[in-house]
Amino acid sequence: MRSLSISTTVFALALTLANAHAGVLVSSTFDNGDEGWTSFSFAGVATPDFSGAFGGPGQVDFDGTSGNPAGSIESTDPDNGWQYFVAPLAFLGDQVLALGGALTFQQQRRDILPLGQAIPSALAALSDGTTLLVYANTASAPVAGAWTSYRVSLDASAAGWFIGSTGTAATPEQLQRVLGNLSQLVIAGEWFDGAVSTGQPETIALDNVILSGVDDGTPVPLPGTLALLAAPVLLRLRRGRL
Numbered sequence: 715m716r717s718l719s720i721s722t723t724v725f726a727l728a729l730t731l732a733n734a735h736a737g738v739l740v741s742s743t744f745d746n747g748d749e750g751w752t753s754f755s756f757a758g759v760a761t762p763d764f765s766g767a768f769g770g771p772g773q774v775d776f777d778g779t780s781g782n783p784a785g786s787i788e789s790t791d792p793d794n795g796w797q798y799f800v801a802p803l804a805f806l807g808d809q810v811l812a813l814g815g816a817l818t819f820q821q822q823r824r825d826i827l828p829l830g831q832a833i834p835s836a837l838a839a840l841s842d843g844t845t846l847l848v849y850a851n852t853a854s855a856p857v858a859g860a861w862t863s864y865r866v867s868l869d870a871s872a873a874g875w876f877i878g879s880t881g882t883a884a885t886p887e888q889l890q891r892v893l894g895n896l897s898q899l900v901i902a903g904e905w906f907d908g909a910v911s912t913g914q915p916e917t918i919a920l921d922n923v924i925l926s927g928v929d930d931g932t933p934v935p936l937p938g939t940l941a942l943l944a945a946p947v948l949l950r951l952r953r954g955r956l
């Protein structure tokens with residue numbers, strides 16, 4: 715009966731892991747590269763202007779040794795525009811299943827700038843090419859030496875979302891329409907207004923970007939966390955205790 719028991723346990727473990735990933739539509743954990751992510755320098759002074767470019771398109775740097783776990787990308791602010799990370803094609807197109815879910819990610823500061831300065835007014839922005847929606851930022855800036863988790867709610871009520879061109883609250887129908895035909899998804903890539911004039915460019919790292927149709931209120935489901943949860947069961951399996 716032991717083999718049956720082990721099979722049942724393995725099946726249950728697989729089911730648990732599958733459930734932990736339930737709702738994940740697309741993700742970037744940067745295990746082996748930048749996965750097509752880039753950056754963009756938008757215009758704007760106090761707040762980003764997503765309809766205009768300051769420095770325009772830019773590259774990100776892949777870091778194969780740093781991450782949560784290893785593998786992340788980072789962007790060093792090259793100008794006085796507003797830097798945002800730009801999602802690759804895998805995150806675009808019809809993502810209407812994300813309605814009711816969330817966009818989560820983690821960031822870490824890789825510079826020595828003092829904190830508590832300017833905060834970008836938009837944590838993320840979405841567009842279908844016609845309507846640009848921004849998600850109001852109430853989060854604190856990432857810090858050095860630790861990964862800070864961020865969540866962009868995609869609740870069907872569209873709470874927290876505003877129309878970029880007017881600043882008025884987005885409607886549920888607008889959020890659904892934009893998610894159904896995504897042509898742009900950007901994530902804040904700098905938290906300090908200004909760059910080269912300080913002599914210490916701001917560098918922000920990004921990891922574990924997850925677009926999910928489920929917003930269960932738990933922290934970002936990291937691969938490392940899943941491995942940790944599974945470890946005791948696997949250990950017991952190896953020891954023949956199950």
Ligand SMILES: [Ca+2]
Nearest residue numbers: 743781783785
């Ligand atoms: Ca990673």
